[in-house]
Amino acid sequence: MPNPFENAMVQLDKVSKLKDFGDELIARLRQPDRDIRISIPVKMDDGTLKIFEGYRVEYNNALGPYKGGIRYHPETEINEVKALAFWMALKCAVANIPMGGGKGGITVDPKLLSKGELERLSRGWVQKLSDVLGPHKDVPAPDVNTTPEIMAWMDNEYGKITGEKTGATFTGKPIEKGGSQGRGPATGLGGFYVFDSLRTQIGLPEKCKVVIQGFGNVGANAARVFALHGHKIIAVSDSKSAIYKEEGLDLEKVEAHKKATSSLKDFPGAKNITNEELLELPCDLLAPAAFENVITEQNAEKIKAKAILELANGPITPEADEILFKKGIPVVPDILANSGGVTVSYFEWEQNLKSEIWTEKEVLEKLLPLMNDASQKTFQKAKENNTYFRMGAFILALERIKEKM
Numbered sequence: 443m444p445n446p447f448e449n450a451m452v453q454l455d456k457v458s459k460l461k462d463f464g465d466e467l468i469a470r471l472r473q474p475d476r477d478i479r480i481s482i483p484v485k486m487d488d489g490t491l492k493i494f495e496g497y498r499v500e501y502n503n504a505l506g507p508y509k510g511g512i513r514y515h516p517e518t519e520i521n522e523v524k525a526l527a528f529w530m531a532l533k534c535a536v537a538n539i540p541m542g543g544g545k546g547g548i549t550v551d552p553k554l555l556s557k558g559e560l561e562r563l564s565r566g567w568v569q570k571l572s573d574v575l576g577p578h579k580d581v582p583a584p585d586v587n588t589t590p591e592i593m594a595w596m597d598n599e600y601g602k603i604t605g606e607k608t609g610a611t612f613t614g615k616p617i618e619k620g621g622s623q624g625r626g627p628a629t630g631l632g633g634f635y636v637f638d639s640l641r642t643q644i645g646l647p648e649k650c651k652v653v654i655q656g657f658g659n660v661g662a663n664a665a666r667v668f669a670l671h672g673h674k675i676i677a678v679s680d681s682k683s684a685i686y687k688e689e690g691l692d693l694e695k696v697e698a699h700k701k702a703t704s705s706l707k708d709f710p711g712a713k714n715i716t717n718e719e720l721l722e723l724p725c726d727l728l729a730p731a732a733f734e735n736v737i738t739e740q741n742a743e744k745i746k747a748k749a750i751l752e753l754a755n756g757p758i759t760p761e762a763d764e765i766l767f768k769k770g771i772p773v774v775p776d777i778l779a780n781s782g783g784v785t786v787s788y789f790e791w792e793q794n795l796k797s798e799i800w801t802e803k804e805v806l807e808k809l810l811p812l813m814n815d816a817s818q819k820t821f822q823k824a825k826e827n828n829t830y831f832r833m834g835a836f837i838l839a840l841e842r843i844k845e846k847m
C-alpha cells in the first residue's frame with residue numbers, strides 16, 4: 443500500500459516544479475510543525491488494561507489554529523495522519539478560512555469496543571493532549587469512525603481539565619452541545635456545491651449518473667443531495683459490499699435496508715458487485731468517499747467515469763493522477779471537493795466563540811459562496827498554469843499560505 447505521506451510529498455514536488463514558491467516555503471511544508479504520538483491506557487470492561495496508540499499532527503498554522511479531524515481505524519498510523527494534516531492545511535487555504543492544518547487519530551477498531559470503552563479511550567486522547575489543544579491553538583473535529591457523541595465526550599473532558607467553557611476546542615459536536623446546524627451533511631453538501639459550480643467546465647451533463655464509494659457520513663449525505671437535485675445514483679458501497687442498479691437506486695430504501703441488515707448486500711432489485719468493480723463502472727461521475735489509495739496505477743487505466751470528485755482524502759495516488767490526466771478524466775481534488783466539512787466546522791467554532799447560534803439556512807447561505815469561489819479560483823489557477831485541478835488547488839493554497847508566512 444503506498445504511503446500517503448510520500449504521496450502528499452510527491453504532490454508538493456510536482457507543484458513546486460510547476461511554479462516557483464521559493465525553497466523556504468517548500469522546505470517548511472515538507473515536515474509538520476509538530477507530530478505527537480501518545481499512548482492511551484484504557485481500563486477495559488473485563489478489568490484488564492489495554493494500551494492504545496494515538497496521534498496529533500500539527501502541520502501548519504500560518505492561516506489560523508491547527509484544524510482537523512480525528513480518525514479511529516485499525517490501520518491508522520503516523521504517516522497517514524501526517525498526510526491528512528498536510529492536506530488539511532491546504533484545504534483550509536483553498537476554502538479561504540482562517541484555519542491551519544492538523545489531524546489526529548487512534549489505531550483502533552472502534553467496532554470492537556463497548557460504548558464505555560470507547561468513551562474512556564476518547565477521554566484518554568484528550569487527557570494526553572489537553573496542553574496542545576485549545577480554541578486558538580488546535581481545534582479537532584470528527585473523521586472516519588468518530589461521531590458527534592465522541593466530540594461531546596472530548597469537549598467535556600477538555601472543559602473539565604482546563605476550565606474552558608466556550609466549546610470552541612472541538613467542532614462536529616451534537617447541536618444540543620454547541621454543534622452547528624448543517625455540520626452533519628456539510629462535507630457531502632459542499633462536494634455537491636463544488637460539483638455544481640464546475641459541472642459544465644468538466645463537461646458533464648445536466649443530469650448525471652453517479653457512483654459513490656463509501657456510504658458513511660460523507661458518501662451517504664452526498665448521495666442524498668445528488669439524488670435530491672435529480673442525479674441518478676447507480677451504485678454505492680461500504681467496506682463489506684457494493685450494489686449497482688443501472689436505473690438508479692432508491693436511497694431511502696437502501697438506507698432502510700442497510701439499517702435492517704447492517705449491510706448493503708442483497709438490496710432488492712440491485713446487483714451485488716465488488717468495490718473494485720464499482721470503481722470501474724461506466725458513469726458520468728465517480729465519487730470515492732471512503733479511503734485513500736483506492737485508485738492506483740493498477741486500476742486507473744480501467745476507470746470509465748467521465749469525471750471524478752474526490753470526497754475522500756487522498757483516494758488517488760500520484761501515479762494514477764497522471765494516468766487519469768492522460769485519459770482526459772478531470773479530477774476535482776479532495777482539498778477542494780471535501781472542504782465543505784471544515785468550512786462548517788469553522789462556522790461552528792465562530793458561533794461558539796461569539797456565543798451565537800446560526801440557523802441551517804444561514805449556515806448553508808454562507809457555505810455556498812465560499813464553495814463557488816474556491817471552485818472557480820481553482821479552475822482559474824489550473825487554466826492559467828496549464829495544469830490539472832489538483833495542481834490548480836495546490837497553487838491557490840500555497841500562494842495564500844506563502845503570503846501569510
Ligand code: NAD
Binds near residue numbers: 586587682753784
Ligand atoms: P465514515 O466512517 O462515516 O464512512 C466511511 C465509509 O467508507 C463507510 O461506509 C465504510 O463502510 C466505507 N468503507 C470503509 N472501507 C471501505 C473500503 N475499503 N471500500 C469501500 N468502502 C469502505 O467516514 P466519513 O466521515 O464519511 O469519511 C470518508 C472519507 O471522507 C475519509 O477519507 C475522510 O477523511 C473524508 N472526509 C470526511 C469529512 C467529514 O466531515 N466526515 C470531511 C472531509 C473529508
